[in-house]
Amino acid sequence: QQQVKQSPQSLIVQKGGISIINCAYENTAFDYFPWYQQFPGKGPALLIAIRPDVSEKKEGRFTISFNKSAKQFSLHIMDSQPGDSATYFCAASMGGAQKLVFGQGTRLTINP
Amino acid sequence: DTGVSQDPRHKITKRGQNVTFRCDPISEHNRLYWYRQTLGQGPEFLTYFQNEAQLEKSRLLSDRFSAERPKGSFSTLEIQRTEQGDSAMYLCASSLAGVYGYTFGSGTRLTVV
Numbered sequence: 001q002q003q004v005k006q007s008p009q010s011l012i013v014q015k016g017g018i019s020i021i022n023c024a025y026e027n028t029a030f031d032y033f034p035w036y037q038q039f040p041g042k043g044p045a046l047l048i049a050i051r052p053d054v055s056e057k058k059e060g061r062f063t064i065s066f067n068k069s070a071k072q073f074s075l076h077i078m079d080s081q082p083g084d085s086a087t088y089f090c091a092a093s094m095g096g097a098q099k100l101v102f103g104q105g106t107r108l109t110i111n112p
Numbered sequence: 113d114t115g116v117s118q119d120p121r122h123k124i125t126k127r128g129q130n131v132t133f134r135c136d137p138i139s140e141h142n143r144l145y146w147y148r149q150t151l152g153q154g155p156e157f158l159t160y161f162q163n164e165a166q167l168e169k170s171r172l173l174s175d176r177f178s179a180e181r182p183k184g185s186f187s188t189l190e191i192q193r194t195e196q197g198d199s200a201m202y203l204c205a206s207s208l209a210g211v212y213g214y215t216f217g218s219g220t221r222l223t224v225v
Binding site for chain 1: 145153154217
């Protein structure tokens, strides 16, 4: 119930293409769904986040799509660039504690 | 410096030794979190503080692990009698209570040999 399942484990996209990473959760009490970007040797950095009262949120080239009935959410990176090559984690939390449950991560490689 | 600072960045220790890590959160943040990340995995929650009170501990945090946040500012995470399975990146994060989203530090990478 506490798990967040993320796919794919790794992804290779050509420069300028669209990168799509998917996550699924079971616990309907989750009420906050962030995506984090992590470069080697660094801590995760918050990229974009969504609450379950909206179905989509866009910030620049990054979009979260949220499907409450299916208990799934996804990250879309438009016009992917080599600098986007990193590991991406979805996560979820509930209530005031903000304790995050992370997915397993997706290693994204953007080929120039 | 406005970020979360962790020290040391790397620590190599022999099995059985004790180690202590330090985290300095963003100064106005009253919540502080510790996570552990093993290679190829997402971070796993260990514990969190609001001000100086430790409000939740994960079952991952065995009796060999202890965390403190005296005076509600910096925090320390101590691992006693280290084991090879403790080798991981230990991440600290901070936030304001009631505000979603928090900032991670760059972590302390522990290697137990």
